[in-house]
Amino acid sequence: MTFTKESAGAPPEGMEWGKRTAPNDDLRNLQGPTSRLSELARMFRILWDVFRGLRSLHFVGPCVTIFGSARFNEDHRYYQLARQLAGELGKAGFTIMTGGGPGIMEAANRGARDVNAPSVGCNIQLPKEQKPNPFVDRFVEFRYFFVRKMMLVKYSYAFVAMPGGFGTMDEIFETATLVQTGKIKNFPIVLMGKDYWAPLIAFMRDTMVPQGTIDQEDLDRILVTDSCKEAAAQIVERGTQQFGLSYARRITRRWFFGER
Helix, strand or coil, X not given: CCCCHHHHCXXXXXXXXXXXXXXXXXXXXXXXXXXXXXXXXXXXXXXXXXXXXXXXXXXXXXXXXXXXXXXXCCCCHHHHHHHHHHHHHHHCCCEEEECCCCCHHHHHHHHHHHCXXXXXXXXXXXXXXXXXXXXXXXXXXXXXXHHHHHHHHHCEEEEEECCCCHHHHHHHHHHHHHHHXXXXXXXXXXXXXXXXXXXXXXXXXXXXXXXXXXXXXXXXXXXXXXXXXXXXXXXXXXXXXXXXXXXXXXXXXXXXXXXX
16 A cells, blocks of 8 residues: 555644654654754753753752742741751751742742852743742753753752652652662651651552562651751751761852852
8 A cells, every 4th residue: 555645634733744843852852763963962952951050060069959849939838847947957057959949949048048058049941931039049040851850969968858749759759769779879868748748658658668669778768857957957967977078168158159
């Protein structure tokens, strides 16, 4: 049988036979191989994303990354909890790192500003533009999600997940997987908000551990708490005792901008 335009019938709406559609770059990543020239161009765009991230974040100092929903406003209790925790961590000498957007991210950067601690934001380009919140001291925007996640992990000595949605789940589970598989050190992982995380912890404890898909050790690595002081104390203790951080040169926003 010979394939012709006539035998195929009318093309789908918005298409013409003999012409290829031109999806945007993000969609092309999920649509299989394209021309070799196109793949080479994409490789350089990815490399540029990585280069800008490394160049911008090289001197930020030891960070704690705080994940969480962009949908909470400043009146929400989780916003206030994130702001308080970031303040505790900032006073301990950590730089606060977030996704740089609104909600929990804004709260964490704001908490760092409250105590004159530095904070950075790693934003992602989205179809609906996400502007940086006004409390970040240093801001870098990424085209690719996986590059952004790499930067959020690379410079941090602990990871905190406030309540959030798909993005937060993706980020904290990827971090837990990196720790589990030894790709990064056994950095503290903290889930803030006991009531929010309780069903997930119960599923891991009652289903995943008995089924053998994770070990009890994997679950024991995760601290679930409502106490900012408890979370900060564990992060500071692990950072100083296990990873050798010290208070010899406490980073402040003044130092961060070179005003020594």
